Amino acid sequence: MEKITVLGAGSWGTAIAFVLAENGHDCLLWTRRTEQAVEINEQHTNAAYLPGISLPENLHSHADLAAAVAHAQTIVIAVPTKAIREVCRQIEALSNEPKLIVHVSKGIEPDSLKRISEVIEEEIDQSKRQAVVALSGPSHAEEVVLRHPTTITAASNDNEAAVRVQDLFMNQYFRVYTNDDLIGVELGAALKNIIALGAGISDGIGYGDNAKAALITRGLAEITRLGVKMGANPLTFSGLTGLGDLIVTCTSVHSRNWKAGNLLGKGQTLDEVVSGMGMVIEGVRTTKAAYRLAEKYDVSMPLTQALYAVLFESVHPKEAVDQLMNRMKKQETEDIFYK
Ligand SMILES: NC(=O)C1=CN([C@@H]2O[C@H](COP(=O)(O)OP(=O)(O)OC[C@H]3O[C@@H](n4cnc5c(N)ncnc54)[C@H](O)[C@@H]3O)[C@@H](O)[C@H]2O)C=CC1
Numbered sequence: 001m002e003k004i005t006v007l008g009a010g011s012w013g014t015a016i017a018f019v020l021a022e023n024g025h026d027c028l029l030w031t032r033r034t035e036q037a038v039e040i041n042e043q044h045t046n047a048a049y050l051p052g053i054s055l056p057e058n059l060h061s062h063a064d065l066a067a068a069v070a071h072a073q074t075i076v077i078a079v080p081t082k083a084i085r086e087v088c089r090q091i092e093a094l095s096n097e098p099k100l101i102v103h104v105s106k107g108i109e110p111d112s113l114k115r116i117s118e119v120i121e122e123e124i125d126q127s128k129r130q131a132v133v134a135l136s137g138p139s140h141a142e143e144v145v146l147r148h149p150t151t152i153t154a155a156s157n158d159n160e161a162a163v164r165v166q167d168l169f170m171n172q173y174f175r176v177y178t179n180d181d182l183i184g185v186e187l188g189a190a191l192k193n194i195i196a197l198g199a200g201i202s203d204g205i206g207y208g209d210n211a212k213a214a215l216i217t218r219g220l221a222e223i224t225r226l227g228v229k230m231g232a233n234p235l236t237f238s239g240l241t242g243l244g245d246l247i248v249t250c251t252s253v254h255s256r257n258w259k260a261g262n263l264l265g266k267g268q269t270l271d272e273v274v275s276g277m278g279m280v281i282e283g284v285r286t287t288k289a290a291y292r293l294a295e296k297y298d299v300s301m302p303l304t305q306a307l308y309a310v311l312f313e314s315v316h317p318k319e320a321v322d323q324l325m326n327r328m329k330k331q332e333t334e335d336i337f338y339k
């Protein structure tokens, strides 16, 4: 049994804390809102994010960040990408011993173009962290808390730390692999959300399974192209955090990115979709980041460019599809890894 703190009591932070508490750990779930902490402690529910689910009674919640950081040497950060830097600054200010930092967020900062582990390393001094591990893979919170079989990957430059995280989380419904390709794992996690927005748009327009299969496979090709240029192992993108997460996010009714795309495809504006969702849609900001990364690394990413045009340049989704379909003809495999 270990003491572990999870920062962020949205749907994924709560599901992650659920697994840790069920595994017998002394898990503290931090939220910014006192009333939510009271609900988790007294009702054993988090109704706004996981309605109808009973949380383990040994899972406790707190709204005091200093107490939450002091609680454990292992800290799991489960806030949206846009809050990562701010939360890390707070951890840095509150820590006086080295922590094992695990993050479960899926995104890239649009301004700095940094991956999440890079932001963590920038904001938390080396003396205050043992290692950084990304935990990622095809894993909707709604299914994890039903104990449906889920597979996921703990990725780190420090293999010992990845194995520690594997041991903390693994149980009969939650199977954890390790991977030493942190770049590939973090990029796959972030970039699949762009393709999921596209899959939702395609379904919203009324296109069928052929279009979705095209999005997933050609999406994987452009994710791999960028990833290889950024130093990732191409094989990682065929794994859980690449193809696995692409499939689940592009096809599941639980996906917020798919849902957002679906509403866009049906004619809602981006503002309407974002304000109506009430939960994070990571793919919107990640599209900005990936668009800029494609320029920086001189990589062709036609799906990302099409999504960017729909989200930020008011191009109609159908027009974006027409433009994609009418690009110059190509040989399928010529450019998968390099151009
Ligand atoms: N929901 C899921 O099934 C999965 C989500 N993820 C990733 O986990 C990350 C978090 O996602 P969710 O929990 O689903 O989001 P969510 O929208 O359900 O909850 C986000 C939580 O973070 C809190 N938060 C936002 N800004 C904050 C700040 N500045 N300081 C402190 N707390 C803040 C919110 O109050 C909320 O409780 C995202 O990067 C997402 O891609 C990864 C795997 C599965």
Ligand SMILES: O=C(CO)COP(=O)(O)O
Residues within 6 Å of the ligand: 106, 137, 138, 139, 140, 193, 196, 245, 248, 249, 254, 255, 256, 257, 258, 280, 281, 282
């Ligand atoms: O990453 C996820 C599942 O693996 C969750 O995806 P959404 O953020 O689209 O709900």
